[in-house]
Amino acid sequence: MSPRPIRIRKVSKPPVVSGFKPFGNKNTEKNKSVFLHYEEYEALRLCDYEMLNHHQAAVLMDVSRPTLTRIYSRARQKIAEALVDGKSIIIEGGKIYFDSDWYMCENCGCNFNHPVKTEEIKFCPLCKSNKITNIELGEEYDENYKPRCDDICICPECGYEQPHQPGRPCKNEICPQCNNRMVRKGTPHSRKFNY
Amino acid sequence: MKIAITSTGNSLESKLDQRFGRCAYFIIYDTETKGIEIIPNPNKDVEEGAGPASVNLVASRNVKKIVSGAFGVKIKSLIDSLKIQMIVLKETDKTVQDIIDMLNK
Ligand SMILES: [Zn+2]
Ligand SMILES: [Zn+2]
Numbered sequence: 639m640s641p642r643p644i645r646i647r648k649v650s651k652p653p654v655v656s657g658f659k660p661f662g663n664k665n666t667e668k669n670k671s672v673f674l675h676y677e678e679y680e681a682l683r684l685c686d687y688e689m690l691n692h693h694q695a696a697v698l699m700d701v702s703r704p705t706l707t708r709i710y711s712r713a714r715q716k717i718a719e720a721l722v723d724g725k726s727i728i729i730e731g732g733k734i735y736f737d738s739d740w741y742m743c744e745n746c747g748c749n750f751n752h753p754v755k756t757e758e759i760k761f762c763p764l765c766k767s768n769k770i771t772n773i774e775l776g777e778e779y780d781e782n783y784k785p786r787c788d789d790i791c792i793c794p795e796c797g798y799e800q801p802h803q804p805g806r807p808c809k810n811e812i813c814p815q816c817n818n819r820m821v822r823k824g825t826p827h828s829r830k831f832n833y
Numbered sequence: 834m835k836i837a838i839t840s841t842g843n844s845l846e847s848k849l850d851q852r853f854g855r856c857a858y859f860i861i862y863d864t865e866t867k868g869i870e871i872i873p874n875p876n877k878d879v880e881e882g883a884g885p886a887s888v889n890l891v892a893s894r895n896v897k898k899i900v901s902g903a904f905g906v907k908i909k910s911l912i913d914s915l916k917i918q919m920i921v922l923k924e925t926d927k928t929v930q931d932i933i934d935m936l937n938k
């Protein structure tokens with residue numbers, strides 16, 4: 639097995655506000671708002687503000703590419719809904735989350751964050767070496783990285799098996815032999831082939 | 834200062850546990866008193882929410898740093914917001930004692 643590439647989420651900017659309110663629409667009811675989850679905000683920020691591609695954004699968020707695409711389209715749909723229907727937007731975690739800078743120690747190989755921004759960091763907290771480098775975007779993702787998992791999709795009709803693609807529901811997979819929808823191996827629907 | 838180290842066993846000869854939320858034990862080391870506290874992780878086998886529950890556990894001991902093999906994305910944000918430093922050592926054979934020795938250097 640090849641070693642897993644080091645993946646650390648990039649320094650992320652917390653949302654600066656907790657939400658947005660529409661103006662000029664007197665018909666807007668108070669409780670009509672869309673709730674933007676933190677990961678949706680983050681996907682929008684990475685894809686549309688930082689202009690990263692979906693692969694890069696997926697790596698930074700530590701999710702599979704299909705999952706990132708799903709989060710991202712949900713985010714766009716919510717923003718569109720707010721614009722079109724005159725709803726306000728509430729951003730989850732607007733005040734809670736923040737990501738500090740991450741560093742790598744060349745001496746002991748550890749990675750660490752630096753949560754106290756007011757103090758300068760010069761030494762590795764573990765081995766006290768001063769050979770530390772700030773982990774920048776670009777060094778931290780590996781183009782060849784593909785999320786792996788050991789799950790198997792199985793066709794409940796003919797028993798055909800294929801490796802499960804993380805982030806892609808098995809039922810979206812079509813059996814190449816008999817064109818049935820597939821299921822996750824080991825679940826009750828696939829029982830027929832578990833013995 | 835207190836530092837939590839995720840451990841595969843209940844002794845200092847145990848290896849660093851690569852998981853945070855579902856590690857077998859937390860070993861809490863106090864750099865001032867050199868005291869050791871060994872806590873079996875009650876969240877080891879829970880279905881959901883092991884990460885946040887483990888964060889609460891170590892945060893309640895006033896830990897300022899955590900040494901482990903990996904932290905999930907959401908957990909990173911949570912730990913970050915508590916101003917606790919995360920030290921990630923991947924694929925290591927180091928024992929808890931090795932790590933304490935490094936911290937004492
Ligand atoms: Zn180091
Ligand atoms: Zn089939």
